[in-house]
Amino acid sequence: MFVPCAELCPGQVLAAELLDAGGQRLLAAGTVLDAATIALLARREVPGADVVDVAELARERCARREQLVARTERRFRHAGSQPLMQTLHREALAFFLQSSGLDD
């Protein structure tokens, strides 16, 4: 997501490396912007930067989570009302979410 220099905010993360007009690398992808860096970019008249779209990331994360929940439900779909199977279903899902970094 391209953001003009004047609208960049501290805490935003560069989605791609940032080059100056001469093609020289100013900042690497993944750099977390702070106020001083943004001021420096303004002084060097950098038009703006590609930053990570946080809303899109959240949407992707949500979709992955839903996919994982649905897949686990499908695999436990005949568990019925047996309490132990329900517990195992819950525990397995919690494990999958945690190991995928999708737990809240």
Next chain:
Amino acid sequence: MIERIAECIARLRPISPLATQCLAVLSTPDVNIADIVTVLERDPGLASHLLKLANSPFYGCASRISTVHQACMVLGTRTLKQSITAAAVLSALDGGGQDAGMQRWRHAAATACAARALAHRAALDPDVTATAGLLHDIGRILIGRCCTEQYRVVADRARREAIPLLVAERDALGTDHAAVGATISARWHMPPELVAAIASHHDPDGADPQPIVDVVHVANVLAHALDANDEEEVVPELSEAAWRRLGLDMDEVRRHFPDIASAGA
């Protein structure tokens, strides 16, 4: 179909006589590893399966094992007995040391890992219990080999209709993988506890429940439940009675989740 499976069982080659020789050497008081290595190296199928087993996570070896000699040294005589048994069975089912018989390897390794972790709950030998976990589905390997297309249809139906695989197998084939596995294991004169675990891993609550059957039953369900790569196969039902007989609680079992999941990865 059941006749065809019976025919396949009848045609199974015997377990490598070299494996029997190795097991005999291992039972002598002054075991010489060099003698075992010499015997093992005469059977490439057996040796390759032994290396696969030695390098699997549930044996917990930190570094890669690339020779039969290393495998023998690292595993030690006790574990070696179990792993040679398992390697001989898998090699015989494999029909030539290729990967065909190892299709279900991931699940077997995860079940073995879980079985090893739970063995102490029933004061069982961890190596014997892990071997039972590793071999519990040998019936599936054999049915998959002799009725490949029909077995795919059976598995598809079980997934589509969310019914236990055993039910779909009995409907279509007139038998199931536990019964087939039991027949094979008895034919190969496996120890009675291994035969029992293979025969009853889906039905541990018979007239005379056995601890090793309970452990392999629970291990099998856990391995299915924690297989993140399995998209469709339903997780078999867990016997509450077997769980209770082993005195398990989820807090303890949960601690083993990462190992079980990574053993099957």
